[in-house]
Amino acid sequence: MTTLTTRAPARTTPSQSPRRVRDKQWPAYVFMSPWMIGAGLLTLLPMAVSLYLSFTDYDLFDPPEWVGLRNYAEMLFEDPRYWRSVGTTLLYVVVAVPLKLALALGAALLLKNLTRGRGFYRSAFYAPSLLGASMSIxxxxxxLFNDGGSVTDVLKWFGIDTxxxxxxxxLAVFxxxxxxxxxxxxPxxxxxxxxxxxxxxxxEAAALDGAGAWRQFVSVTVxxxxxxVFFNLVLEIIQSFQVFTPAFAISGGKGGPADSTMFYTLYLYERGFTASHMGYAAAMAWLLLIxxxxxxxxxxxxxxxxxxYADEEGR
Structure with a gap:
């Protein structure tokens, strides 16, 4: 005859008190403190100051004078050059980003099945990304694109005189x-x-179903x-909205000819550091962020x- 005995459930106690948890976490905060201090002093504090300056009239020499929303109103309703800079920047984003990603994807597809020299070509194609943001390039x-430059001479040889x-x-923006x-x-x-x-x-499964190269690209690769593609698209659009160095160098810092290369950031620079309207420039920066x-x-x-996403159901 067996007797059934019931065992009392084990008493649960909190594994760690909040104080013990804090005692274990403080070393992590110590190691993170350089980054946290840097983020506060070099990022968050300047952002807060620029937000305040966007509501002021500030010329870098005199104390800021509070003007409320006047900078934003002038920007949106009274400044035609502002809207030209917006249009130029949007044109650049709409044209440059798809072309850049298409060329990057095409080169990646060519390198994917390359057996010899892949490292060399990958390095050669990647080099412009390291050099292109410099003022010298x-x-x-x-x-190259100026009158009498190599590109102009080559186009003239084909009977195209730009x-x-x-x-x-x-053509300057292009x-x-x-x-x-x-x-x-x-990318x-x-x-x-x-x-x-x-x-x-x-x-292999697509080929067995009779799919050709184009169908495999559309139905499998894409x-x-x-x-x-989404990751590259987000990064490139964010970078394109902030283009500055090429526009500054190609236009000589003036956004010409006829404001055709007056990109948003270039106009922001002109208003802030050339015209000394730093409050207006701060307002432009915040609208760009938004x-x-x-x-x-x-x-x-x-x-x-x-x-x-292959690891998600219902997609």
């Missing part, structure tokens, strides 16, 4: 676009890493690579309909 680019892109109001597209190396490397993660079995945030939010919201 931008000045060389200006010389008279120099830099001095043409209709010289900046081509400089950005030339720097396709960074190319990211695309190449994404392509190498796609299982070859997917292509969906499986969509997270990488615009980038809104565009990024829209991209994240719309990504649910076209970005495919």
């Amino acid at each position: 931008a000045l060389v680019w200006r010389a 008279g120099g892109w830099v001095g043409n109001p209709h 010289a900046v676009v081509l400089l950005a597209v030339w720097q396709f190396g960074a 190319m490397v990211i695309f190449l890493a994404g392509l190498q993660q796609i299982s070859p079995e997917l292509y 969906p499986m690579l969509s997270p990488v 615009a980038i945030g809104v565009v990024t939010l829209i991209l994240f919201r719309t990504s649910r309909s076209w970005v495919f």
Whole structure:
């Protein structure tokens, strides 16, 4: 005869008191303190000061004078050059980003199946991304596209006389676009890493179903690579809204000809450091931050309909 005995449930006690948890966490805060101090002094504090200055009339020499929303009202309703800078920047983003990503993806697809010399070509294609943001490269680019430059001479040889892109109001902005597209190396490397993660079995299954190269690209490569496309798209759009050095070098810092290269950041620089309207420039900077945030939010919201994550169900 067996007797059943009931065992009292084990008494649960809190594993650690809040005080003991804090005692264990303080070393982490000590090691993080240099970053936290740097973030506060070099990022958060300047942002707070610039936000305050955006509501003032400040010329870098006299104390700031509070003017409320006057800078924002002048910017949005009284300054036509501001809207020209917005239009130029949007044109640059709409043209440069798709071309750059398309070229980067095309180069990555070519390098994916390359067996010999892949390292050399990958380094050669990536090099412009390291050099293109420098002032020296931008000045060389200006010389290439100026009247009498190499690009102009080559086009003349084919019977196309543009008279120099830099001095043409209709073509100057596209010289900046081509400089950005030339720097396709960074997104190319990211695309190449994404392509190498796609299982070859997917292509084999598509080939057995009779899919050709184009169908495999559309039905296999693009969906499986969509997270990488989304990542590159967000980064490139954010960077494109902040373009400055190429526009400054190619236009000589004036945004010419006829404000055709007056990008947003270049106009911000002109108002802040040339005209000494630092309060106005701070207001421009905050509107740019808001615009980038809104565009990024829209991209994240719309990504649910076209970005495919293989580890998520229901996609």
